[in-house]
Amino acid sequence: MDKYSEIRVPISHDNPSIKRRESKCVLCGKCKDVCKKKMGVAGYWKYDSEDIVCINCGQCANVCPVESIVEQDDTAALMDAINNKQKTVIIMTSPAVRVSLGEMFNYPAGEFVAGKMVSALKKLGADYVFDVAFGADLTIMEEASELIDRIKNDKVLPQFTSCCPAWVKFVEAFYPQYIPNLSSCKSPISMQASVIKNYFSKQIKVSPSDIVLVAMTPCVAKKFEIKRDELRGIYGQDTDFVVSVREMGKLLKKQKINFKSLKDAPFDEAFPTGSGAGVIFGASGGVMEAAVRTAYHMTTGGNPPADLLHFKKLRGYKDVKTATVNLLNKDIKLCVIFGTMAARTVLDKLKSKHFDMIEVMACPNGCVGGGGQPKQADNDSAVIKRAENLYHQDEIMDVKSSYENPVIKMLYNEFLTAPLSERAKQYLHTTYKKR
Numbered sequence: 001m002d003k004y005s006e007i008r009v010p011i012s013h014d015n016p017s018i019k020r021r022e023s024k025c026v027l028c029g030k031c032k033d034v035c036k037k038k039m040g041v042a043g044y045w046k047y048d049s050e051d052i053v054c055i056n057c058g059q060c061a062n063v064c065p066v067e068s069i070v071e072q073d074d075t076a077a078l079m080d081a082i083n084n085k086q087k088t089v090i091i092m093t094s095p096a097v098r099v100s101l102g103e104m105f106n107y108p109a110g111e112f113v114a115g116k117m118v119s120a121l122k123k124l125g126a127d128y129v130f131d132v133a134f135g136a137d138l139t140i141m142e143e144a145s146e147l148i149d150r151i152k153n154d155k156v157l158p159q160f161t162s163c164c165p166a167w168v169k170f171v172e173a174f175y176p177q178y179i180p181n182l183s184s185c186k187s188p189i190s191m192q193a194s195v196i197k198n199y200f201s202k203q204i205k206v207s208p209s210d211i212v213l214v215a216m217t218p219c220v221a222k223k224f225e226i227k228r229d230e231l232r233g234i235y236g237q238d239t240d241f242v243v244s245v246r247e248m249g250k251l252l253k254k255q256k257i258n259f260k261s262l263k264d265a266p267f268d269e270a271f272p273t274g275s276g277a278g279v280i281f282g283a284s285g286g287v288m289e290a291a292v293r294t295a296y297h298m299t300t301g302g303n304p305p306a307d308l309l310h311f312k313k314l315r316g317y318k319d320v321k322t323a324t325v326n327l328l329n330k331d332i333k334l335c336v337i338f339g340t341m342a343a344r345t346v347l348d349k350l351k352s353k354h355f356d357m358i359e360v361m362a363c364p365n366g367c368v369g370g371g372g373q374p375k376q377a378d379n380d381s382a383v384i385k386r387a388e389n390l391y392h393q394d395e396i397m398d399v400k401s402s403y404e405n406p407v408i409k410m411l412y413n414e415f416l417t418a419p420l421s422e423r424a425k426q427y428l429h430t431t432y433k434k435r
């Protein structure tokens with residue numbers, strides 16, 4: 001065990017997300033502080049066994065002032081795949097990275113650089129670059145359907161979102177009694193990975209074993225998520241590697257790709273982009289707002305009114321936000337949280353305070369503040385700007401809701417049949433276990 005555990009977080013040697021470079025540590029204690037006060041992890045488990053409890057959020061790496069804690073580096077594996085001509089390399093990029101990768105190249109915090117990002121990844125050697133905002137739309141089709149089913153059929157409520165692997169692991173480790181509340185939906189990355197390996201591979205006539213699927217994310221917890229046994233598909237692990245924004249920024253520089261000089265390129269056509277709802281997944285409150293837009297349509301047949309397309313009570317840099325929406329002639333109570341310490345405060349009162357749906361993202365302001373994002377001296381202002389720019393993208397997009405995305409419609413017609421169908425459950429849903 002770590003002899004300095006009074007001061008800093010212990011990190012196990014097999015942690016798939018983060019590692020400590022011992023020689024750099026100055027014993028400042030910042031990692032333990034964030035893990036305890038913001039994540040509600042350090043100090044909440046008994047430090048007397050070899051089993052270190054870590055939800056893999058990477059927030060300790062974000063606050064470490066000397067780069068002692070860093071993410072596990074998967075860029076060498078990515079380059080090996082790119083240099084192997086047998087392999088088709090697909091990189092899928094999360095909603096929140098389009099407003100943060102630029103910061104690795106001295107753009108202001110939150111600058112929207114999706115076009116240059118796609119160009120850079122193609123130049124690096126990716127055969128396809130796909131937008132995970134599409135996977136987010138797929139998640140919403142399933143998650144909104146699941147919410148409606150739970151409400152209509154008096155099933156377990158509140159429904160918890162399940163797209164944040166650090167939050168899911170937090171529930172499994174500290175609140176296993178609430179595992180039935182977790183939506184059975186895989187995360188957007190894991191849904192999209194399953195569709196790529198099981199459907200898209202056939203479209204391009206490439207064996208799934210010859211596809212190397214890489215997720216570029218703001219998230220180091222995804223490095224843990226992709227290895228979960230529950231997510232193994234018929235071809236094994238669906239997503240092969242996860243590379244954070246910081247890792248990718250450093251790799252592009254090492255490969256001497258001049259990011260600023262690149263021309264914009266579009267995402268590849270199979271999954272051209274998601275809806276505005278898929279894009280706002282990267283900010284706290286975005287998943288809930290996206291789910292409400294589609295749940296409204298699924299329950300009324302109509303398009304959501306303007307106030308649900310700008311759900312103000314769900315937006316903003318506040319760690320617990322609540323709102324009510326009328327669905328199925330009921331007042332549906334919503335709660336949006338970032339930070340698992342803040343989630344503790346809500347979960348501990350859940351028996352006396354009713355909610356129908358709770359969104360939790362582990363990181364500050366959601367994935368825009370992810371553990372693999374570029375480090376900024378003023379992190380609060382950076383995560384606010386990144387979120388604002390995601391909402392701005394939603395504002396200027398024509399397709400605002402997941403159910404309107406034409407490629408989503410095509411995928412259900414050609415492959416998945418319908419939300420919550422047997423086939424959708426096989427490829428898009430998962431299970432959890434007490435840890």
Ligand code: SF4
Nearest residue numbers: 035054055057058060
């Ligand atoms: S990754 Fe998160 S949970 Fe794990 S030690 Fe760091 S701050 Fe704590």
Ligand code: SF4
Nearest residue numbers: 025026028029031064
């Ligand atoms: S934040 Fe970094 S330097 Fe400070 S105690 Fe933790 S690992 Fe060491």
Ligand code: SF4
Nearest residue numbers: 164219362363367370
């Ligand atoms: S909030 Fe986003 S970046 Fe942070 S752990 Fe969850 S999914 Fe990963």
